[in-house]
Amino acid sequence: MTSPRDERPPLxxxxxxxxxxxxxxxxxxxxxAAQRAAFDEGIRARLERPWRRPLLMPAIGAAAAGxxxxxxxxxxxxxxxxxxxxxxxxxxxxxWEDELFLSSDLSAxxxxxxxxxxxxxxxxxxSVFLGG
Amino acid sequence: xxxxxxxxxxxxxAADLERRFTAFVSTHRDRARRVAWRLVGGDEAAAEDVAQExxxxxxxxxxxxxxxxxxxxxxxxxxxxxxxxxxxxxxxRQRWSGGSAEDLADPSASVxxxxxxxxxxxxxxxRLTRRQREAFILVHLEGxxxxxxxxxxxxxxxxxxxxxxxxxxxxxxxxxxxxxxDGGRRR
Numbered sequence: 001m002t003s004p005r006d007e008r009p010p011l012x013x014x015x016x017x018x019x020x021x022x023x024x025x026x027x028x029x030x031x032x033a034a035q036r037a038a039f040d041e042g043i044r045a046r047l048e049r050p051w052r053r054p055l056l057m058p059a060i061g062a063a064a065a066g067x068x069x070x071x072x073x074x075x076x077x078x079x080x081x082x083x084x085x086x087x088x089x090x091x092x093x094x095x096w097e098d099e100l101f102l103s104s105d106l107s108a109x110x111x112x113x114x115x116x117x118x119x120x121x122x123x124x125x126x127s128v129f130l131g132g
Numbered sequence: 133x134x135x136x137x138x139x140x141x142x143x144x145x146a147a148d149l150e151r152r153f154t155a156f157v158s159t160h161r162d163r164a165r166r167v168a169w170r171l172v173g174g175d176e177a178a179a180e181d182v183a184q185e186x187x188x189x190x191x192x193x194x195x196x197x198x199x200x201x202x203x204x205x206x207x208x209x210x211x212x213x214x215x216x217x218x219x220x221x222x223x224x225r226q227r228w229s230g231g232s233a234e235d236l237a238d239p240s241a242s243v244x245x246x247x248x249x250x251x252x253x254x255x256x257x258x259r260l261t262r263r264q265r266e267a268f269i270l271v272h273l274e275g276x277x278x279x280x281x282x283x284x285x286x287x288x289x290x291x292x293x294x295x296x297x298x299x300x301x302x303x304x305x306x307x308x309x310x311x312x313x314d315g316g317r318r319r
Contacts, residue, residue, distance in 0.1 A: 008271055008278060009293055011300075018304060023273045025245060026253040028169040028176060031162055039161060039180060046188045 153191050156200065156207075160187075163274070164211055170269045171215035172222075173254045182218050186211040208276075209284050212266055219262075249310075256306040260299050267292045268299035 011019060031039065164186060169179035190207045197203035257265050263285065270281040271292070278296075282289045 009296055015300060015304070018307075018310065019272045019300070021310060022253055022303070022307075025249050026170060026174070026257075026273065028166055028174075028179065031165065036161060039165070039184065040157060042180065042184045043157065043187045043191075046184055047191060 149194055152200070153194055156190065156194075156203065157187055160204070160207065164207075167208070167269070167274055168211060168215050170257075170273055171212065171266065172218050173258055174250055178218055178222075182214045183211065186214050205280075205283055209286075212270075212284055216262060216266075252307060256303050259306065260302055261295075263287065263291075264295045264299035264302070267295035268303070271296055272300070 161183075164183040165179055168182040168186075169176065172178040172182060186207060189210050190203060193206065194203065197206065257268070260268065266285055267281055270276040270284060271278060276284065278289050278292050282292045285292060287295075
């Protein structure tokens with residue numbers, strides 16, 4: 001992977017200067033020989049630790065199974081709709097499905113996905129792992 | 133006799149893997165740390181953590197890649213992902229402890245230059261969306277090409293160009309005074 005700068009979008013003079021200034025100002029100090037040695041030592045130390053497969057996949061599997069069970073139970077013994085409300089669940093489902101699958105504003109949904117403020121379910125998981 | 137030959141072959145293969153990994157670390161160490169430093173918002177300890185973890189993953193995947201160029205692409209993809217995960221967890225920790233998202237990052241730690249300016253740049257980058265920030269850092273600050281960055285980010289080139297355009301516009305607005313600045317003296 002080479003890094004020629006010629007395959008970038010063309011920048012005007014002022015933009016080019018601005019970007020160069022940012023690149024110069026926003027960089028860590030170069031590593032000394034001692035820091036490089038310590039860095040390599042850090043990698044070696046990590047490699048010597050016993051490698052455990054991440055527990056994420058089993059956790060996701062368990063969560064998915066739980067969600068499926070909950071879905072089945074809620075479908076089976078859910079509350080009986082009142083007269084005139086029979087279609088409300090279907091309407092609700094179709095509206096979020098519409099939003100999820102038919103939305104034309106893909107960039108907006110991407111921005112939501114990219115938000116660093118995590119949704120509450122992430123935070124709940126985090127509280128378990130971080131003991132918060 | 134066959135078992136002995138296999139053991140010798142296995143030792144040669146392991147030695148070859150070691151040699152390749154050492155060369156790979158030596159080639160990419162500085163850049164990987166710098167990319168990570170920029171992606172995590174100037175936090176030196178976090179950058180080392182992210183970069184070292186990416187190298188460990190590269191070591192474990194080394195046998196799957198015969199060509200170092202493919203390993204390199206894969207490695208920087210992992211590095212970008214690791215840095216993103218770090219930012220997410222930092223945001224969670226910060227939210228839990230009640231601080232602001234940038235409190236944990238310390239762009240001024242053991243770096244020469246203007247710490248105030250670095251902090252402002254880190255904050256400006258922090259206000260971009262994830263993809264805008266990653267595209268800007270990879271292309272404009274690190275010199276990856278648009279097509280390389282598109283591969284690293286798993287996005288089409290057109291999307292990366294769009295992110296670059298928006299990121300540059302946002303940063304120029306955010307750091308407008310920087311454009312009239314030269315070496316700490318206003319022109």
